[in-house]
Amino acid sequence: MGTVTFIESDGTPHDADLVDGESLMEIALGNAVPGIDGDCGGQADCGSCHVIVDDEWISTTGSRTDEENQMLQMSPECEPNSRLACQMRAGAALDGLRLRLPEFQM
Amino acid sequence: MTTASALERAKTKAQTIVQSTVPVDRQVKAAHLALKTRQFVSKSKPLVFVERPIPDVEDVPLNEIDVSNPFLYRQGKWRSYFERLREEAPVHYLADSPFGPFWSLTRYEDIRAVDTDAERFSAEPYIIMGPPPLLIEMFIAMDPPKHDAQRKSVQGAVAPRNLKEMESLIRERVADVLDNLPTDKPFDWVERVSMEITGRMLATLFDFPIDQHRKLSEWGDAISSNAEGTGGDTHQDTFYQAAGEMARAFVAHWHDKAARREQGEETGFDLMTLMQTSEDTKDLINRPLEFLGNLTLLIVGGNDTTRNSMSGGVLAMHQNPDQFAKLKADPSLIPNMVSETIRWQTPLAYMRRVAKQDVHLGGQFIRKGDQVVMWYASGNRDERQFENPDAYIIDRPNARNHMSFGFGVHRCMGNRLAEMQLRILWEELLTRFDKIDVVGEPEYVQSNFVRGYSKLLVQLTPKSAD
Numbered sequence: 043m044g045t046v047t048f049i050e051s052d053g054t055p056h057d058a059d060l061v062d063g064e065s066l067m068e069i070a071l072g073n074a075v076p077g078i079d080g081d082c083g084g085q086a087d088c089g090s091c092h093v094i095v096d097d098e099w100i101s102t103t104g105s106r107t108d109e110e111n112q113m114l115q116m117s118p119e120c121e122p123n124s125r126l127a128c129q130m131r132a133g134a135a136l137d138g139l140r141l142r143l144p145e146f147q148m
Numbered sequence: 149m150t151t152a153s154a155l156e157r158a159k160t161k162a163q164t165i166v167q168s169t170v171p172v173d174r175q176v177k178a179a180h181l182a183l184k185t186r187q188f189v190s191k192s193k194p195l196v197f198v199e200r201p202i203p204d205v206e207d208v209p210l211n212e213i214d215v216s217n218p219f220l221y222r223q224g225k226w227r228s229y230f231e232r233l234r235e236e237a238p239v240h241y242l243a244d245s246p247f248g249p250f251w252s253l254t255r256y257e258d259i260r261a262v263d264t265d266a267e268r269f270s271a272e273p274y275i276i277m278g279p280p281p282l283l284i285e286m287f288i289a290m291d292p293p294k295h296d297a298q299r300k301s302v303q304g305a306v307a308p309r310n311l312k313e314m315e316s317l318i319r320e321r322v323a324d325v326l327d328n329l330p331t332d333k334p335f336d337w338v339e340r341v342s343m344e345i346t347g348r349m350l351a352t353l354f355d356f357p358i359d360q361h362r363k364l365s366e367w368g369d370a371i372s373s374n375a376e377g378t379g380g381d382t383h384q385d386t387f388y389q390a391a392g393e394m395a396r397a398f399v400a401h402w403h404d405k406a407a408r409r410e411q412g413e414e415t416g417f418d419l420m421t422l423m424q425t426s427e428d429t430k431d432l433i434n435r436p437l438e439f440l441g442n443l444t445l446l447i448v449g450g451n452d453t454t455r456n457s458m459s460g461g462v463l464a465m466h467q468n469p470d471q472f473a474k475l476k477a478d479p480s481l482i483p484n485m486v487s488e489t490i491r492w493q494t495p496l497a498y499m500r501r502v503a504k505q506d507v508h509l510g511g512q513f514i515r516k517g518d519q520v521v522m523w524y525a526s527g528n529r530d531e532r533q534f535e536n537p538d539a540y541i542i543d544r545p546n547a548r549n550h551m552s553f554g555f556g557v558h559r560c561m562g563n564r565l566a567e568m569q570l571r572i573l574w575e576e577l578l579t580r581f582d583k584i585d586v587v588g589e590p591e592y593v594q595s596n597f598v599r600g601y602s603k604l605l606v607q608l609t610p611k612s613a614d
Contacts, residue, residue: 081548087264087555112292112557116299118307146308148564 044137048075048093051145060132066141067091067128077143084128089113089148091127092120093141103130103139119144172395172436179282180388194384195246195278195375197594205232213237215252215523216245216277218379221497221599222592227538230254230526239510246379247277250500250519251512254526256533256551258510262501262522264556266291269501269520271558276377276597277500277521281384282391286441288449292557299561301428302442305353305419306565313417314352318569321348322576329608334587337606341573342458349569350450354443355418356401367394368451371444378597394447395440402433419446446562452593453495454566456600458573459590460493461485463604464540466586471542479578485542486570491550492540497525497599499554525599527551583609 048056048070058073070078070091079090086109095103100123106114110126117124127141187193199219205228213229220226233240233254240252253259262269274280275289287298304310325344329335343365350368351361370390373380382390405420415421423429423442432439465472475481498521507514514520528550529537541547553560560566577584584606591603 079548081553082260082555083546083549085260085264085555087260088553088559113559115296116303116557118304118309146312146564148308 043132043134046132046136046139046141048078049140049142050077051143060134060136062132062134064132065128066093066130066132066136067126069132070127075143077147078127079147080128082128086110086113086126086129089117089126092117092144092147093125093127093130094121094144095123095125096140096142097123099139102135113148117144117148119146172399172440173392175436176282176388176392176395176440180384180392183281183384195379196383197246197375197379197381199594205229210237211241211243213240214242214245216242216247216250216379216521216596218594218596220596222594226525227529230523230529234526234530239512239514241512248519250277250521251514253509253520253522254530255510256527256530259522259524259527259551260555262509262520263499263551263554263558266557268504268507270504271295271499271501274377275499275501277379277498277519278376280371280377281374281387284391284441284444285438286445288445288558295557297428298438298442301426302419302423302446303561304426305417305422306562308564310417311565311568315568315572317352318349319572319576321345321352322569322572326576326580331608331610334605334607337462337586337604338455338459338601339603342455342601342604345458345569345573346451346455349454349565350447353419353446353450354398354401355405355416355420363393363397364447365451365455366390368447372448372452372598373593373595378595380593380595380598391440391444394443395436398439398443399433399436402439449560450562450565452598452600453562454569456495456593456598457490457493457566457570459601459604460495461489461570461574462584462606463586463590463601464489464492465584468540471540472584475542475574476578479575481542482571482574482578483567484544484547485574486567487550488540488542488544488547489570490552490566491528491534491544491547493599494525494528494550494552495599496552497595497597498523499558522554524551524554580611581608582611583607585609 043062044060045057046060056075058069061069065084067080067084071080081090082088106125110129114120114124197218202217202223202225215229233252238255238258243249253262270291271289272291273283273289287295322345325341329340347361347365350364351358367390370382370386373382374387406424409415423432475485501520503514503516503518503520505516531537553563586604587607588605590601593600593602
């Protein structure tokens, strides 16, 4: 159903196949994308699957929720388009999505 | 405005003025005197805990199970006690304990639900079971939004970006500690390794004189082991003495740092510099109780937590030689082994919350104002979350999902620093030693909060030169 590209902070891209219904955090872990930890298992409780959505994609993915913001705002690398990948569901609409990773996960 | 709220505001204003004009160590002393007077008037005594054998859990009625007993860990009863609670009463009420009535949460999912619900469960005014002798302001015991602002101002010091700068310095110091260990006779691992490394780390973080790093550990220990708060063995008088000494030393250190910076000394990545150069905290010295609170939090938070995971890892490896062999054969397992060690040890047993409203949880009715204890030590052994939870398995797939750091806004700020210290320790250990044998029974700390070791005798065998 398409691919998503995770881009490490040094520019290294990692393509992963989108799997319908899975979260983007799960997809990243399933494809061994370095730089995504997912410590809490996908409940927006730890902030360790921080990604930054490209400007052109943010209207499609939507901005972060208040719940995500609670964890994200504590990161010094938080940007306006920062989100938690565990709260983003894969779907056909996300084919071609590009996500930048912060240098560090908190 | 009601009279009550006018009074409250006047009180806050008065406190603010006192806070900013009276030296902090004098305030600590005054609080000590006030407490002694109250105790004299009410004829109450400071809490002292005397160790007695704890009965087997099956001999105790369910509603009398008391997991606040500070000897539960030392006597090895904690596993069976929590297992029974998880099974029979996962949301458990104890009507009477030395720390008052409290609810215990023992299942992973219930703990997670409450930990991430700052709306309904408050971390104020303290996160240990009983009131600490001195209520100092620290953001671990504050709710949003005040919590968020305070945490942000110090978070940078332990943020991963800063840690990268520190990694080589930490490695040098770890190597120095390990290179000076005896290999011809047993020695106390707690004293020589765990305390030494974490103490030096704390001194580095604060840019505190490195030759006085033991002081930091001593103060941290005295504060976190107070009897009233955690069932520990620190008498109130010792607590106040440590708090006063620490306050004096850090006020002096603050001014010294400020003066050195003014004279053009290059600024470092330490916490003091960070506080003095950040807009929110540059005047922190004028809010002494808050200043003391933030320091205490970082010193206690970075003191016996990592220390006990450093000791715990050695004990776990000794008890599970197959796991040590696995690690030696594949050192790339170290990061996962570090997570598994932090899960297995769970150096802090719990955090406490207070219900801000009536809440239904797990079929129980928790009333507004009730204290609720989230037992991470039990959640980390919950068979619903972790397969074969009592086993130490360094390549456990979901080891990272442990709850030792907590979840939600109060999630441990120093988690990456802790992981890094442990990772470096094990990397350096593997290059030097073939065997790390625990000889003799470990000695355990008296506390319902800190799960740790006061003594761990170890005999090292160096790697054979080949």
